[in-house]
Amino acid sequence: MTPASTGEVVVAALLLASGALVLTAALGLSRLPDFFQRMHAPSLANTLGAWLVTLASIVHFSSLDGRPSLRVLVINALLAITAPVTTMLLARAALFRRRLAGDPLPPPLGGDDVPRGQERR
Amino acid sequence: MSSFLAAAIAATLVLYSLAIAMAALRLVRGPHAHDRVLALDFLFAVALLTLLVLAIRYGSSMYFEAALLMALFGFVGSAALAKFLLRGEVIE
Numbered sequence: 001m002t003p004a005s006t007g008e009v010v011v012a013a014l015l016l017a018s019g020a021l022v023l024t025a026a027l028g029l030s031r032l033p034d035f036f037q038r039m040h041a042p043s044l045a046n047t048l049g050a051w052l053v054t055l056a057s058i059v060h061f062s063s064l065d066g067r068p069s070l071r072v073l074v075i076n077a078l079l080a081i082t083a084p085v086t087t088m089l090l091a092r093a094a095l096f097r098r099r100l101a102g103d104p105l106p107p108p109l110g111g112d113d114v115p116r117g118q119e120r121r
Numbered sequence: 122m123s124s125f126l127a128a129a130i131a132a133t134l135v136l137y138s139l140a141i142a143m144a145a146l147r148l149v150r151g152p153h154a155h156d157r158v159l160a161l162d163f164l165f166a167v168a169l170l171t172l173l174v175l176a177i178r179y180g181s182s183m184y185f186e187a188a189l190l191m192a193l194f195g196f197v198g199s200a201a202l203a204k205f206l207l208r209g210e211v212i213e
Contacts, residue, residue, distance in 0.1 A: 008123055008125060009125070011129075015129055016136075018170065023139055023140050026163070029144055035155060035156055038147075038156065041163075042166060045163065045166045050166070060180075069182075078189065078196075085196070086199045090155055090162075094155040097153070097206060098153075
């Protein structure tokens with residue numbers, strides 16, 4: 001067993017942090033009561049989660065190749081452009097569909113997981 | 122690669138798979154169509170991160186291209202689905 005170098009400890013810490021963050025995002029996605037609250041959760045994975053993995057990858061491959069390896073940043077740039085667009089489109093679609101369905105907007109605090117008419121007020 | 126880093130990567134992948142399971146639950150349960158689109162978008166994001174972690178695990182930069190494509194197609198798919206939910210057709 002080879003001892004872990006400082007770079008590997010940094011990479012491991014960054015990866016574990018991103019894992020915890022993505023799990024938090026998934027928890028939010030599955031547990032929050034209303035769609036507009038649930039929309040907030042995945043952006044955790046799209047922003048800080050992706051950045052942590054990117055940093056880990058940069059540290060790992062830079063120490064592996066012996067020179068700065070910054071190719072991964074392209075993925076982050078792409079995510080930074082596309083994630084807000086998707087979120088805006090989805091929010092508008094949800095707003096449109098729920099207005100069409102006659103749902104009360106802003107939604108009740110109980111959320112839309114419970115059938116209509118049985119929400120907590 | 123030290124066994125410490127390998128263990129950390131394995132733990133990260135376990136955390137990711139838990140996240141995927143939860144998102145898949147939301148994908149199946151709904152309750153609305155836009156919930157399912159949101160869950161699918163999140164699944165794409167986690168798959169992309171998984172590919173990046175696998176790139177570190179196997180020390181190969183071949184995974185980057187796959188991750189890039191994943192980001193691109195995730196965006197195209199989610200945008201098209203959101204547009205469909207908004208308008209009833211994708212290309213007008």
